[in-house]
Amino acid sequence: MFEEIQNSDIVQERALLVGIYGPETPRVQAEEYLDELEMLTRTAGGITVDKVLQNRMHPDPSTYIGSGKLRELKRRVSDEGIDTLIFDDDLTPTQIRNIEKATKAKLLDRSGLILDIFASRAQTSAAKTQVELAQLQYLLPRLTRFWTHLSRQQGGIGTRGPGETQIETDRRLIDKRISNLKDKLEKLDRQRQTQRKGRSDNVRVSLVGYTNAGKSTLMNALTDTEVLAEDRLFATLDSTVRRCEIANYDVLLSDTVGFIRKLPHDLIESFKSTLDEVREADILLHVVDASSLMIQDYIDVVNETLDDMNITDEQKVQLVFNKIDTIDPQRIRELKQQYPDAVFISAERGIGLLKLEEKIQNLIEEDFVTKTMSIPVAKYEGVAFLHREANILKKEYVGSDVEVTFSIAKSDLMRLKSLLENIDTAESVA
Numbered sequence: 001m002f003e004e005i006q007n008s009d010i011v012q013e014r015a016l017l018v019g020i021y022g023p024e025t026p027r028v029q030a031e032e033y034l035d036e037l038e039m040l041t042r043t044a045g046g047i048t049v050d051k052v053l054q055n056r057m058h059p060d061p062s063t064y065i066g067s068g069k070l071r072e073l074k075r076r077v078s079d080e081g082i083d084t085l086i087f088d089d090d091l092t093p094t095q096i097r098n099i100e101k102a103t104k105a106k107l108l109d110r111s112g113l114i115l116d117i118f119a120s121r122a123q124t125s126a127a128k129t130q131v132e133l134a135q136l137q138y139l140l141p142r143l144t145r146f147w148t149h150l151s152r153q154q155g156g157i158g159t160r161g162p163g164e165t166q167i168e169t170d171r172r173l174i175d176k177r178i179s180n181l182k183d184k185l186e187k188l189d190r191q192r193q194t195q196r197k198g199r200s201d202n203v204r205v206s207l208v209g210y211t212n213a214g215k216s217t218l219m220n221a222l223t224d225t226e227v228l229a230e231d232r233l234f235a236t237l238d239s240t241v242r243r244c245e246i247a248n249y250d251v252l253l254s255d256t257v258g259f260i261r262k263l264p265h266d267l268i269e270s271f272k273s274t275l276d277e278v279r280e281a282d283i284l285l286h287v288v289d290a291s292s293l294m295i296q297d298y299i300d301v302v303n304e305t306l307d308d309m310n311i312t313d314e315q316k317v318q319l320v321f322n323k324i325d326t327i328d329p330q331r332i333r334e335l336k337q338q339y340p341d342a343v344f345i346s347a348e349r350g351i352g353l354l355k356l357e358e359k360i361q362n363l364i365e366e367d368f369v370t371k372t373m374s375i376p377v378a379k380y381e382g383v384a385f386l387h388r389e390a391n392i393l394k395k396e397y398v399g400s401d402v403e404v405t406f407s408i409a410k411s412d413l414m415r416l417k418s419l420l421e422n423i424d425t426a427e428s429v430a
């Protein structure tokens, strides 16, 4: 049963990729989706034999593609030695059943493929747990499919009764496993939270962006370390945090998992806590691959995913166009016009990094002010607040006052002021 879930036998499988285009997805876009699916297939270790697109108003509810196309697929599966059909959209259990029956090929959809890649790349206990949870949640509504799979191997027909029982047993097992995994994740979460405590004085910067945009390469360039960066999708699954200095500020820089369109919802759910680093960051550097053609699409996917993960827009987001070494100057000029606030860099060649650091410094300083205030000692709540939220630069007692020089985020300064106003100081005046 659990062997099936792993899907890892995709290694060197020969695959046909299948998608549709129509009123909602123009052909060029569908082609880009399939190119990306090809990259995913390669990352999973498969070989794309061909990409098949069909023009349709909607996916067919029972077979996704039309019956003519289905027959064509069936023929190609046997003629060209195709092992697997990979669909760009998620299929319903009915569609899976019907297509499997008609083509006798192994089926995978985009979510299944992404989950498979995540499973093969997960290194740490947290990532492994998160991926397994997502896989089981993905599998649960599709259990029938795996049963048809098994029943066919066992000779099929007539096994329906025992099959149903088997599914019930599997379902219970999986439910139990899911709740175990959730418990484990909660524990890991608490550990992580303890680790994060004590970091609150630093400025936190998080790298976010589409997979393969160059986040890890930028992390390496800014921190002089070696985080794995490679030309594969989802090279990074866990957040890595590194300390670095930017314009005299102690910065905690975190590198995170990349996003992709149609990221399976279960995966988003289970990776939520990995992205706590992002949630708690002061500044997000949104890294974009400047060489791609549909830049705004990629930016939108990242923004939508951040929304999905309830990452509030309290943080400042700085667009960083990477890989400018791969595009011509004319294109750079166009992009600069379209995105006047973006920074343009090549993380690999070290181009534009000083500009980027300057920008980060500006963002930090926009937010922080340095202040000197005299606070009556009696308003100890105010002083305690400062100790908690500000960087104290100087502190001196002058009579019944304490004179403090501190640097603080503007929003916290407002909170401090209203806190001080609301403390009743009648006693201290007397």
Ligand SMILES: Nc1nc2c(ncn2[C@@H]2O[C@H](COP(=O)(O)OP(=O)(O)OP(=O)(O)O)[C@@H](O)[C@H]2O)c(=O)[nH]1
Residues within 6 Å of the ligand: 209, 210, 211, 212, 213, 214, 215, 216, 217, 218, 228, 229, 230, 231, 232, 233, 234, 235, 236, 237, 256, 257, 258, 259, 322, 323, 324, 325, 326, 345, 346, 347, 348, 349
């Ligand atoms: N030409 C060029 N290639 C780059 C640049 N920055 C990164 N790359 C390449 O882009 C690929 C992806 O880089 P990564 O840093 O792994 O990208 P990532 O955003 O961390 O990707 P995931 O962790 O998979 O989400 C690698 O092959 C890098 O060598 C750049 O400035 N120029």
Ligand SMILES: [Mg+2]
Residues within 6 Å of the ligand: 215, 216, 217, 228, 229, 235, 236, 255, 256
């Ligand atoms: Mg990475």
